[in-house]
Amino acid sequence: MSESSYEAVYGRWQSDTEAFWAEAAADVQWDRQWNNVLDDSRPPFYRWFAGGQLNSCYNALDVHVANGRSDQLALIYDSPVTDTLKKYTYRQLRDEVAKLAGVLQKHGVQKGDRVIIYMPMVPEAVMGMLACARIGAIHSVVFGGFAANELATRINDAKPKLILSASCGIEPKRTIAYKPLLDEAIDLATTKPETCLILQRPQLEAALMAGRDLDWATEMETAVSAPCVSVAATDPLYILYTSGTTGVPKGVVRDNGG
Template sequence: MSYQAEYTASIENPEAFWADKARALNWYRAPQQVLSTDENRIDRWFADGELNTAYLALDVHLEQGRGDQTALIYDSPVTGQAQRYSYRELTDQVARFAGVLKAQGVEKGDRVVIYMPMIPEAVIAMLAVARLGAVHSVVFGGFAAPELAVRIEDAEPRVVVTASCGIEVDKLIPYKPLLDDAIVRSSHKPQSCVVFQRPQVVAQMVPGRDLDWEEAMAQAEPADCVPVKGTDPLYILYTSGTT
């Protein structure tokens, strides 16, 4: 079907159009209602359906025999590092990090702030949060402490996930001092912080609060996907008005 035909169908009969698209997804519980109105007279799509985004992004591909296909390519022009993850490898990493978060008490509906550079671990963290039915809030890496503190207060995360530093063309940006300062400023204090140590900068850890990513992953039990409603939030995203 051409783009124009798809577009026309979506405008002329949106419920039928999106019901057809929804049938392509692997639901834990297939929705019986496509579009409904809640008690506040707000339209809700697939409100009685249950699914999990991480399951759809990863596990489905394993079940359909694509485990050895490439799921993620990391290619950094700054560090020169290149890395590929198959669906099987990425699913293993995501399930294990979901286990790390679960061990810290993260449950369905909880929030997790992700304050990281654009590295594979950021993707792993996002999918791990989704795997547990929790809500992630990605904060731009290197954001100043006052602005990061506001994001922490808004989300009230149980856990913050960060890296020891970001790497730009001509400088290193230590993230951990910014995060520590933000937590001091914030009225909400996360229960724990998981820190991915990059070799360029080793972050100072706060005893009793901070966990080393690699150490925590080595001890983690993989966590299963948690079904959530079709209307449950997946992430919190701020916009400047142009995104």
């Protein structure tokens, strides 16, 4: 965007904020139109697009499949550390996400439930976020490789029904085993997740705990694709925790509508 274009956009936003965001919202696929752009009746608790219904996963993936972009690339994973290159079209990514969403539903995750994602930067982490959004679950990404006590703090606060994780993370000079950190965090936490879905990476395989841990690939083999669940624009999409350097980490909630 050129400087002049930016100034024009910024000027429109300044002159009429609600009209500006109403125009932007016209590009979003709504299941039900919102009543008003901004509900500021209870400051500082502002509500954007109140009354509207939508699905964030549909707007990220399905809409592009429906509009003729099925075969365009949606995600490129290029890891120089593992020398891995994977490419997903919108259709391929939509299909993988829908299957993973089905796995989550199979194991009791419903609209409004929380799911912690404790994973390295792999395509499955993106799929996990979108799968949660697809069924109206609230995801919380926790930095992969975080110490057990830090993860436990976030587990206690979010109270996840399920945790998505991987056997390890890989850095240029070392492999970090995630599963022992996850196991210790769950032991420390007062709130225990019912299920952990573990992505086994070839660089290091993790031991799974019977009755709690499930193998990602095995579950995906028999997964039934889940449709999109419509949620309110004001329903939470994700929780992202602050660093906690000045106290207990605080969960910042972002809703689906803005």
